[in-house]
Amino acid sequence: MSRAAGGAAEVGLDHATITALRALLPVTAGEVVQAVIDEVPSYEGALSGRMGGTIRRAVRTALGHFLDVADGADTRGVATEAAYELGRGEARDGRSMDALLSAYRVGARVAWRGLAAEAVSSGLPAEGLAEFAELLFAYIDELSAASAAGHAEELAVRGRVRERYLEQLCRDLIAGEGEDVLLAGAERAGWAPPGSLTAVLLPSSQARSARRLLDPRTLLLEDLPDSTTALLVPDADRGHVLRLLADRSAVVGPARPWTRVVSSFDRATRARALSADTLDTEQFLVDLVLNADAEAYADLRARVLAPLRDQRPATARRLEETLRAWLLHHGRRDEVAASLFVHPQTVRYRMGQLRDLFGDLTSPERVLELTLALARHP
Structure with a gap:
């Protein structure tokens, strides 16, 4: 009592x-x-x-x-x-x-x-x-x-209610919901919208400790596929974020206006699928572009490189390597030869074969198509 x-x-x-x-x-x-x-x-x-x-x-x-x-x-x-x-x-x-x-x-x-x-x-x-x-x-x-x-x-x-509201706001953001929905969600969660958001993907086991290093307004969504967590970092200093996360298995997307962070999240997701070693998606833009539509890229290669189809595999491979080097070095024969570890006369011989197969190799349209088709090894 x-x-x-x-x-x-x-x-x-x-x-x-x-x-x-x-x-x-x-x-x-x-x-x-x-x-x-x-x-x-x-x-x-x-x-x-x-x-x-x-x-x-x-x-x-x-x-x-x-x-x-x-x-x-x-x-x-x-x-x-x-x-x-x-x-x-x-x-x-x-x-x-x-x-x-x-x-x-x-x-x-x-x-x-x-x-x-x-x-x-x-x-x-x-x-x-x-x-x-x-x-x-x-x-x-x-x-x-x-x-x-x-x-x-x-x-x-x-606190629990606000966490649920913040989680729903994060879901709406990466789902690409309209501005009205996002503004209402931010107000409901008591979250002040920043100028920009940067999407970061991390293994779930690393996410909460990483979040403590970032802006307190950072949003977090944990139940993504493959035990992945998304962090949406407000007004991020990109260099600072990259340094903070350098020892983690992070993928850092580009900064985007906060209502359009879905594009940052999508890019980080695609980059993560390309390579487990990706940290800064800005360093993988070429690969991201070339992999944006894998079937379209395969069709482009097949059409542009069709003249090599009837060659023996070893010959086709050597000619493709020579043509790629020729494009990269803007036709400078000695530099092409050095990159391939062959004699300049070998380069001259192979380029003669390529002109016989492809015809004109100097028109802007042909150079663009060949550059794209040879930008990535098959």
Whole structure:
């Protein structure tokens, strides 16, 4: 049994004293509220007007329940439930538990001063006064504990709800939802949109530790295929992000306006499929372009390199290597020969074969097609 309940019978307040104390409650409640306003900065201006009246009634009710306890009744359940809800409300209003505990301490002191003075004038002896004080402060401790529990529960619930909202916003972003949906989602999650977002893909085992290194507004989505997690980093300094993640299996996409981060996510996804060693997608742009439509690229190679189809495989391979080197070195025979480790006359001979097969090799259209077709080894 709590001290607040166990001490009720020991106080020895008679009915007349209890009645006198109840009559004092409106004045005491007003003094408590005023003292909280004066002494606890977080409540400055918060307890005036209609709110002040509501709080005065709540204080008067709490003190009334205390007098019920002192009179032998057990109404602590109602009082602690109200204190629990008060703690939740303070969390919703953005005030810390420290502020509420300070208000309880101030309130207990002021309430005790007023109630004790009235109890003494009603003839309560010193021994009973000590019991009365102990009972009051035990009661305030119970209310404080109930409020702390309510405050913590509200923060936990709000945190879980916000996490769900942030996760849904991340899903909407990488799904390419429209701007109206994204703005509504950001507002619901209490997330201030940045100028840009950069998509980063990581193994799920590395993602949360990596997130702690990045902007606190970074969004996270964990349940992607292959145990992959996406991070969407606001207004990223690309060089800094790359340095931070250099020792991780990360793929960093390009920065994009925040409502179009889906393109950064898609690029990071494609780059990750190309190579397990990819970190900076900007270093893989050629491969990304050539792999954007694998079938189209295969068709391009087949059409452009059709003249080599009837050659023996070894001959076709040598001619293809020579043509690629010729394009890369802009037809400079000695440089082509050096890159292939052959004599310049060999290059001259092979280029003669290639002109016989392909015809003109100098028109811009032909050079473009051959460059694309030979940009990647089959």
